[in-house]
Amino acid sequence: MSSLAAVLGLNSNTLTPTPNYAPYHAIFNFLSAYVFFSSRFLKNSYGIDHNVNPREDVTRFGERAVQEGKITQKQLNLLKRNEALHANAVDHFPMFIGSALFATVAKVPNETVNRACLVYTTARLVYAAAYLAIDKVALSYIRSLAWWAGNFTCMYLLWQSGKALNSASL
Secondary structure (H helix, E strand, O other): OOHHHHHOOOOOOOOOOOOOOHHHHHHHHHHHHHHHOOOHHHHHHHOOOOOOOHHHHHHHHHHHHHHOOOOOHHHHHHHHHHHHHHHHHHHHHHHHHHHHHHHHHOOOOHHHHHHHHHHHHHHHHHHHHHHHHOOOOHHHHHHHHHHHHHHHHHHHHHHHHHHHHHHHOO
């Protein structure tokens, strides 16, 4: 295996146990969901962030900001997609944590857990990039594919957890 594979926790060398990198993926995905994908940065740069009630900024002030020339309609649409991305990332985070935790507790091999966590994290980054960058219907299916890839990765980890737990109890 290459050194990159070892760093990613995909090394199957039996002499050196592979560490479980799920906690690090959990930290990264938490920060992505709650910090990096937050619309606060974009709202601040557009000058329409109101900390008193930030969840209503776009609803209450978005159209007015377009009418007043503070932002363009395209910028407002990006902001709306950013808010939807943030909400989806926050909604989906517990599924990832649950599936990674199940797999770890069930003693699914670390290589399997690491590979699945890497696929999940990559899928969520593709999802985020597609959500923010794509505003055409035909290309928006890239986002859907990335979303489903993340879902299937979580289901795969849960499935592997069930297999590991059932084989351990026999």
